[in-house]
Amino acid sequence: xxxxxxxxxxxxxxxxxxxxxxxxxxxxxxxxxxxxxxxxxxxxxxxxxxxxxxxxxxxxxxxxxxxxxxxxxxxxxxxxxxxxxxxxxxxxxxxxxxxxxxxxxxxxxxxxxxxxxxxxxxxxxxxxxxxxxxxxxxxxxxxxxxxxxxxxxxxxxxxxxxxxxxxxxxxxxxxxxxxxxxxxxxxxxxxxxxxxxxxxxxxxxxxxxxxxxxxxxxxxxxxxxxxxxxxxxxxxxxxxxxxxxxxxxxxxxxxxxxxxxxxxxxxxxxxxxxxxxxxxxxxxxxxxxxxxxxxxxxxxxxxxxxxxxxxxxxxxxxxxxxxxxxxxxxxxxxxxxxxxxxxxxxxxxxxxxxxxxxxxxxxxxxxxxxxxxxxxxxxxxxxxxxxxxxxxxxxxxxxxxxxxxxxxxxxxxxxxxxxxxxxxxxxxxxxxxxxxxxxxxxxxxxxxxxxxxxxxxxxxxxxxxxxxxxxxxxxxxxxxxxxxxxxxxxxxxxxxxxxxxxxxxxxxxxxxxxxxxxxxxxxxxxxxxxxxxxxxxxxxxxxxxxxxxxxxxxxxxxxxxxxxxxxxxxxxxxxxxxxxxxxxxxxxxxxxxxxxxxxxxxxxxxxxxxxxxxxxxxxxxx
Numbered sequence: 001x002x003x004x005x006x007x008x009x010x011x012x013x014x015x016x017x018x019x020x021x022x023x024x025x026x027x028x029x030x031x032x033x034x035x036x037x038x039x040x041x042x043x044x045x046x047x048x049x050x051x052x053x054x055x056x057x058x059x060x061x062x063x064x065x066x067x068x069x070x071x072x073x074x075x076x077x078x079x080x081x082x083x084x085x086x087x088x089x090x091x092x093x094x095x096x097x098x099x100x101x102x103x104x105x106x107x108x109x110x111x112x113x114x115x116x117x118x119x120x121x122x123x124x125x126x127x128x129x130x131x132x133x134x135x136x137x138x139x140x141x142x143x144x145x146x147x148x149x150x151x152x153x154x155x156x157x158x159x160x161x162x163x164x165x166x167x168x169x170x171x172x173x174x175x176x177x178x179x180x181x182x183x184x185x186x187x188x189x190x191x192x193x194x195x196x197x198x199x200x201x202x203x204x205x206x207x208x209x210x211x212x213x214x215x216x217x218x219x220x221x222x223x224x225x226x227x228x229x230x231x232x233x234x235x236x237x238x239x240x241x242x243x244x245x246x247x248x249x250x251x252x253x254x255x256x257x258x259x260x261x262x263x264x265x266x267x268x269x270x271x272x273x274x275x276x277x278x279x280x281x282x283x284x285x286x287x288x289x290x291x292x293x294x295x296x297x298x299x300x301x302x303x304x305x306x307x308x309x310x311x312x313x314x315x316x317x318x319x320x321x322x323x324x325x326x327x328x329x330x331x332x333x334x335x336x337x338x339x340x341x342x343x344x345x346x347x348x349x350x351x352x353x354x355x356x357x358x359x360x361x362x363x364x365x366x367x368x369x370x371x372x373x374x375x376x377x378x379x380x381x382x383x384x385x386x387x388x389x390x391x392x393x394x395x396x397x398x399x400x401x402x403x404x405x406x407x408x409x410x411x412x413x414x415x416x417x418x419x420x421x422x423x424x425x426x427x428x429x430x431x432x433x434x435x436x437x438x439x440x441x442x443x444x445x446x447x448x449x450x451x452x453x454x455x456x457x458x459x460x461x462x463x464x465x466x467x468x469x470x471x472x473x474x475x476x477x478x479x480x481x482x483x484x485x486x487x488x489x490x491x492x493x494x495x496x497x498x499x500x501x502x503x504x505x506x507x508x509x510x511x512x513x514x515x516x517x518x519x520x521x522x523x524x525x526x527x528x529x530x531x532x533x534x535x536x537x538x539x540x541x542x543x544x545x546x547x548x549x550x551x552x553x554x555x556x557x558x559x560x561x562x563x564x565x566x567x568x569x570x571x572x573x574x575x576x577x578x579x580x581x582x583x584x585x586x587x588x589x590x591x592x593x594x595x596x597x598x599x600x601x602x603x604x605x606x607x608x609x610x611x612x613x614x615x616x617x618x619x620x621x622x
Contacts, residue, residue: 054220054221054223057216057217057218057219057234058087058127058153058155058216058217058218058219059192059214059215059216059217060155060157060214060215060216060217060233060235060236060237061157061158061192061195061196061214061237062158062211062212062213062214062215062237062238062239062240063078063158063212063237063239063240064076064078064158064160064175064196064210064211064212064239064240065209065210065211065212065239065240065241065242065243065505066078066242066243067172067202067203067210067242067243067245068242068243068244068245069168069244069245069247069248069249069252070244070245070246070247070248070249070500071248071249071250072244073164073249074163075162075163075164075167075168075172075245075247076160076161076162076172076202076203076300077160077161077163078158078159078160078161079158079159079161080156080157080158080159081132081133081134081156081157081158081159082133082134082139082154082155082156082157083129083130083131083132083133083134083154083155083156083157084107084129084130084131084134084138084139084142084152084153084154085127085128085129085130085152085153085154085155086099086117086118086127086128086130086151086152086153087127087151087152087153087219088118088127088128088151089150089151089221095150095151096115096118096119097111097115098148099114099118099149099150099151099152100114100115100118102145102148102149103130103142103149103152106137106138106141106142107130107131107138109130114130117130118130118151127153129194130152132305133159133305134154139154142154153219155217159196159304159305160174160175160196160300160304161301161304162174162299162300162301165299165301166297166298166299166300167252167253167256168247168252168256168292169201169297169298169299169300170200170201170292170293170294170297170321170323170325171201171202171245171247171252171292171445171498172201172202172203172300173198173199173200173201173202173203173204173205173300174198174199174200174201174203174300174302174303175196175197175198175199175203175300175303176196176197176199176303176307177194177196177197177306178191178193178195178197179199192214197211198210199303200321200323200446200447201323201445201446202243202245202445202498202499204446205444205445205446205498206243206444206499209240209241209243209502210240210241210243211240212237212238212239212240213237213238214237215233215235215236215237215238216233216234216235217232217233217234218232218233218234239505240505241502241503241504241505241510242502242503242504242505242507243499243502244499244500244501244502244503245498245499245500246283246288246289246290246497246498246499246500247289247290247291247292247498248290248291248615248618250614250618251281251290251291251611251614251615251618252290252291252292252293254291254610254611254614255279255281255291255292255293255607255611256293256295256297258279258293258606258607258610258611259277259278259279259293259295259591259593259607260295262277262593262603262606262607263275263276263277263295263593266593266596266603271595271596271597273568273571273595274593274594274595274596274603275296275318275595276295276296276318276324276328276593276594276595277294277295277324277591277592277593277594277604277607278292278293278294278295278324278325278328278477278590278591278592279291279292279293279325279477279589279590279591279592279607279608279611280292280325280477280478280480280481280496280589280590280591281481281587281588281589281611281615282481282482282485282496282587282588283485283586283587283588284485284488284489284494284579284585284586284587284588285489285492285494285515285585285586286494286497286515287482287485287494287495287496287497287515287516288497288500288515289443289478289496289497289498290587290615291611292325292326292478292498293325294322294323294324294325294328295324296317296318296319296320297320298311298314298315298320298321299311302314302315323445323447324477324592325476325477325478326443326445326447326448326449326476326477326478327447327448327449327476328449328476328477328592329449329451329452329474329475329476330474330475330476330477330564330566330573330575330592330594331470331471331472331473331474331564331565331566331573332470332473332474332475332480332562332564332573332575333469333470333471333561333562333563333564333572333573333575334389334391334469334470334545334560334561334562334563334564334575335470335480335484335560335561335562335575335576335577336467336468336469336470336473336562337385337386337389337394337468337469337470337560338386338487338531338534338535338560339428339431339432339435339437339483340394340397340398340401340428340467340468340469341382341386341394341397341527341530341531342431342523342527342528342531343401343427343428343430343431344397344400344401345523345524345527345530346431346522346523346524346527347401347427349397349400349401350397350400350401352382352526352527352530353381354381354382354397355379355380355381356379356380356385356390356392356393356396357378357379357380358371358373358376358377358378358379358380358390358392358393359376359378359392360373360374360375360376360392361374361376361391361392361395362392362395362396362399362406362465363406364395364399364406364461364462364465365409365461367461367462369391369395369462369465369466370391371390371391371392371395372389372391372563372599373388373390373391376392377390377392380393382530382534383530383533383534383537384534384537384541385534386531386534386535386537386538386560387534387537387538387541387543387544387545388538388541388543388544388545389538389545389560389561391469394465394468394469395465395468395469396465397468398424398464398465398466398467398468398469399464399465401424401427401428401464401468402416402420402421402423402424402464403420403424404416404420404421404461404464413461417459417460417461418459421459421463421464422455422459424464425453425455425463425464425467425472428453428467428468428473429452429453432451432453432473432475434493434519434521434522434523435479435482435483435486435487435493435521436479436482436483436486436493436518437451437473437475437479437480437482437483438450438451438452438453438473438475438479439451441476441478441479441482441495441496442495442496442516442518443478443495443496443497443498444496444497444498444499445498448476448478449476450476450479451473451474451475451476451479452473452474453467453472453473454467454472454473454474456472470562470564471564471565477590477591477592478496478590480575480577480590480592481496481577481588481589481590482494482496483577483590484559484560484577484578484579484588484589484590485579485588486521487528487531487532487535487579488532488558488579488585488588489585490525490528491520491521491523491525491528492517492519492520492521493517493518493519493520493521494515494516494517494518495515495516495517495518497513497515497516499513500512500513501513532558532582535558535559535560535578535579535582536556536558536582538558538559538560538561539551539557539558539559539578540556545560545561545601546559546560546561546576546578546601546605549601549605549606549608549609550578550605550609553609553612553613554613554616555580555581555612555613555616556580556581556582556583557578557579557580557581557582557609557612558578558579558580558582559576559577559578559579559589559605559608560576560577560578561574561575561576561601561604561605562574562575562576562577562604563575563599563601566594566595568595570597571594571595571596571597572594572595572596572597572598572599573592573593573594573595573596574592574593574594574596574601574602574603574604574605575590575591575592575604576589576590576591576601576604576605576607576608577589577590577591578608578612580612580616587612587615589608589611589612591604591605591607591608591611592604593607
């Protein structure tokens with residue numbers, strides 16, 4: 001009985017196994033048939049479906065790094081904006097009219113205007129911006145009607161913002177669209193067509209530091225290439241690095257206000273040709289530029305989204321975008337006299353003990369060159385000549401450099417004009433290069449102009465003594481600041497430096513710019529001491545040309561005023577260069593206002609006084 005039961009169980013199990021095998025065989029046959037059908041009959045459909053999953057790439061602009069002053073105040077940053085864009089695709093003309101019709105009212109534009117924008121061809125730019133800064137209502141409309149708006153996308157982009165407006169505008173600079181004549185060069189560097197790039201100032205100089213790394217969004221497209229709703233970010237944008245300036249925000253504010261108020265004061269006195277100027281303040285030992293003011297100025301926010309015609313006209317008026325501190329060249333007047341003296345001393349043309357009898361001018365050939373003090377100062381030495389800014393003394397030094405004896409002039413004047421005279425001018429130019437006057441200072445800003453010494457053509461008997469008092473040269477304010485800093489620090493020419501350090505978006509220090517001494521000026525230190533003493537006398541001596549402004553100042557300032565022809569009859573450049581404190585120099589300053597009437601000291605020196613006093617008041621609070 002037991003065996004019969006076991007046999008029956010075995011037969012049942014066998015039938016079940018046979019059924020399972022049959023099911024597997026039948027299933028496999030059906031699967032093979034189905035795969036064959038899919039491979040052969042549905043191949044074209046699968047190809048279409050795969051194509052429906054193609055993607056286009058859309059660039060996501062990266063935020064630029066920030067620009068900050070030395071205290072961490074933000075001078076340039078970013079704000080997020082939402083743009084409505086149209087992505088062009090093949091054979092889209094048939095649908096553009098419908099898209100434009102649906103968008104015209106919510107976007108506040110005519111159908112014709114939208115169609116014109118959407119049909120513009122640009123082989124480099126894959127999309128057109130229809131709205132630069134979309135409102136919440138516009139964004140909501142587009143999102144709700146995405147299915148009926150093929151090619152329309154909303155993207156968030158960073159837009160540059162300058163929280164302090166025109167403050168330090170020439171230093172910071174501005175951003176804007178890539179200039180058409182530079183499009184290929186930027187494209188080669190990986191820029192997308194509608195990128196905003198630095199066009200002046202630090203924004204331009206440190207473009208490679210400030211620019212970030214763009215992200216990528218994958219946009220699905222159908223077989224016809226029409227963009228479909230959705231998409232994913234395959235590469236997130238990376239923010240650019242920050243630039244921290246040496247600029248001292250509070251001091252910069254004082255410098256700008258001093259410049260603007262002085263120009264307004266002079267214009268109020270009827271000086272209607274006075275409309276511009278510049279101030280530069282730098283550390284005499286490190287070259288750190290603590291303040292740089294140029295007037296007239298502008299607001300870099302004007303360029304955001306494209307500058308209006310009214311703002312552009314304001315920008316053009318008075319050449320407001322021109323950074324006079326680094327690109328402007330001005331006759332230095334009597335601030336040249338230190339360079340003249342050092343050149344003559346170092347070449348052993350004159351002795352430190354040279355005494356000149358000043359009778360109010362000097363007869364050179366048939367021409368009488370007057371001193372500013374036509375009564376004359378009588379017998380005078382070098383340090384006193386710097387104190388009172390005696391022209392006659394330096395006329396004589398200039399002639400001595402050219403080996404011209406007024407009592408026994410050269411028999412062959414032509415040979416002298418093309419020989420010793422040229423050699424003397426070249427020696428002034430060479431000394432100027434050592435001090436950063438007739439060469440680039442290396443300041444890290446675009447557009448710096450090197451100064452120069454004029455080699456008059458045709459040459460005259462008078463251009464050498466004129467050059468000796470700063471009437472045949474032209475220097476930039478940054479060059480003048482570098483020059484007076486080298487006199488103050490014992491002859492070391494330091495490179496002016498706008499940027500202190502580069503930091504990551506999180507604030508990690510990536511690079512610190514150390515002081516860079518370009519060269520040690522080849523001048524006997526004893527000669528520099530004489531010049532330094534003369535500059536201290538000019539600001540504190542009984543007859544010092546700047547004693548009125550600095551004689552009772554709490555800070556012991558050494559400096560020199562300058563008055564030079566500006567090119568407008570009856571108008572002069574007002575120049576001041578100086579440093580403080582005299583015995584332990586910290587800062588150097590150069591200030592220029594062109595086209596003033598009369599003696600220039602009354603324009604530039606008061607501005608310098610304001611800035612120097614402000615600096616040391618700040619130091620006392622620390």
